Amino acid sequence: MTAMPQGRARRSALTSAVCALVVTGTALTGCAGEDPDAGTNGVGKLPAAQIQSRTRAAADTADAVHLSGNVVTNGRTYRIDMRLKSGGGSGSVTSQGATFGLLRIGSQLYLKADAEFWNHADGGGDTGAADKLDGKYVKVPQDDPAYRKFSGFTDKTVLLDGLLTLHGTLATDGRHKQSGVRTVRVTGDQGSGGTLDVSLEGRPYPLRLVRAGGAGTLTFSDWGRDFPLREPEKSDTVDYGKQLPTS
Structure with missing residues (x-):
């Protein structure tokens, strides 16, 4: 086998080193004639x-997705962490320092939060009601303003x-x-x-x-990765009535 000339060997080594630097950079590009689309979906x-x-x-x-991050709308920042699919969704939303959980199965929406959240939503007027809702899955009536306000966070089509x-x-x-x-x-x-x-x-x-x-x-x-949506236990569920306290 004929040995590679020393000058060519040096150039080959230098080319390999440059390619390695390019590939490890932020933007991926082809090097030495390589096809950047090789092995991709095109x-x-x-x-x-x-x-x-x-x-x-x-x-x-896609049947399902996990979505997380920050959304700024109407001057308010929402930190969302939701799993969504056609039949509903579940996860949490944080806004103005308050975190609440959301669960929707079909058309039934549940909101889960601590007493401080409910006390704030009620204007601080009924601490007894807030204590009863503390940590419970509260059924949200479909004609309640809270339903329109929060159900979009659990709707894959609407959110995307x-x-x-x-x-x-x-x-x-x-x-x-x-x-x-x-x-x-x-x-x-x-x-x-x-x-x-x-x-x-x-x-x-x-x-x-x-x-x-x-x-x-x-x-x-987690695109296409299914996840369970289960009705909460009755002992953990509260039906507040026709309208929830909401800010």
Whole structure:
């Protein structure tokens, strides 16, 4: 076997070192003729608008998703951690220092919070009622303002329709990684209209969203992974009546 000339060997080693530095950077690019789309689902080759269309279709048809992060709306920041599917959802929401749990099974929504939450919702007027609701799953009547206010957090279709939106001119912004998964990034108006990282592995699910105008950052995981939704025990359930105390 003919030995590689010393100069060529040095160039080969230098090329390998440069490739290693490029691959370990923030944006993943091809090196020495390598195809950056090798082994991917191929959406990275598409125009930004088509990538967004594909990821919305993947999200809409997924049976379930785990969504977590911050959402800013109407001047209020909500920290959400929800598991969602077509039949309902469960998880927690934190706003203004108060955390409450949400559970929806079909059309029945339950809200679970401590006495301080209920006391604040009632304007501090009925501490006895707040104590009775402390730590219980409270049935929320469908015609109550609280139902309209909180049920959207448990509705996969409503929540994704409201969140998975980029504003302005769409463009791609290189290859990245999210929780170890290769992604292609789509931006609106060079990032001022939001950014969305889309999986290049498996189905093109959205994995990370930075909303326009500093309106929050969300991550999406466990796409298609089912989870149980169970009615709470009767001993842990309170039917408050026709209308809940709400702020």
